[in-house]
Amino acid sequence: ARLLPKGAVLFGEPLSKHTSFRIGGPCDYFALPDTEEELANLLGFVRQSGLPYYLMGNGTNLLCADEGFAGVVIQTARLNRIMAEDGGVYAECGASLTRAAYEAAAASLTGLEFAHGIPGSVGGGTVMNAGAYGGEIADAACEVFYLDPAGNRFRVQAKAAGFAYRSSRFQREALTVTAVRFKLREGRQTEIREKMADYAERRRTKQPLDLPSAGSVFKRPANGYASALIDACGLKGCRIGGACVSKKHAGFIVNTGGATCRDVLALIEHVREQVLKQSGVLLECEIKTLGV
Ligand SMILES: Cc1cc2nc3c(=O)[nH]c(=O)nc-3n(C[C@H](O)[C@H](O)[C@H](O)COP(=O)(O)OP(=O)(O)OC[C@H]3O[C@@H](n4cnc5c(N)ncnc54)[C@H](O)[C@@H]3O)c2cc1C
Incomplete structure (x- = not known):
């Protein structure tokens, strides 16, 4: 077959x-x-x-x-069904986080506004425990459906999913998330939509959304923000090949045209070295690599 x-x-x-x-x-x-x-x-x-x-x-x-x-x-793009349920939203792994947030808003459910504008999928967001503006997937998810590497099906309550900052059990154990059930609260639709619009506006003003990137390259260090440390080293606009530290947001590396993976990796190493030298902080990558 x-x-x-x-x-x-x-x-x-x-x-x-x-x-x-x-x-x-x-x-x-x-x-x-x-x-x-x-x-x-x-x-x-x-x-x-x-x-x-x-x-x-x-x-x-x-x-x-x-x-x-x-x-x-x-x-996972084709596994993208989303359903509003009583007090929540059920979304397959390939559905976009933004669509899940819209679905919740349409049902007057609050708790997923933060996900609006994170450009990833529900599965990727859950594996990464994506978050923004004080919210993260760990707060909104109540149940996660996943497969082990052999393809066997399981489900787990979110509190047992080992969520941590930009991490989860699924990431650490190479499990495949197939769907997520979000438990949300009833809210006022106008307020929910206003919050989403506010977050989108903040992204537009602070992030280089006009150029290809993978969002924040580094995890937030224990004290402070990676972008502030990078900015303090004067690295905004620093470039290797087609890869450039964004002038708008120092935590982003953007592809200004024709950047290679090698360019980005070299720039990441340069940024880490400079920040370590200047502030003693060793930045850890948030972005994942494939085939590197
Ligand atoms: C402009 C921009 C803004 C961003 N803003 C934010 C932000 O505010 N907050 C934030 O947290 N992130 C942000 N990101 C990063 C990114 O959107 C998130 O990490 C998102 O959750 C990744 O989802 P994805 O579907 O794109 O995952 P991918 O990039 O496709 O994969 C990421 C990791 O998850 C794994 N994975 C993906 N799907 C599954 C699955 N179903 N099962 C198992 N493993 C899987 C992959 O193997 C990989 O290790 C931003 C990125 C960009 C480009």
């Missing part, structure tokens, strides 16, 4: 087409499962065949190698 329907596997697909950095060479197989069952079967097959694989959501926190990836990239 076919693992996936016709057209659901692309060969030699450039990863640059699927990452917000617009960087990354071709992967051998780019698979687009449509259902949880297809995803589970695919994981089981890939594991048995010994092929390397990688889960990709919306590719907004991901730096892919210029050489690409000799294996299977499984992208």
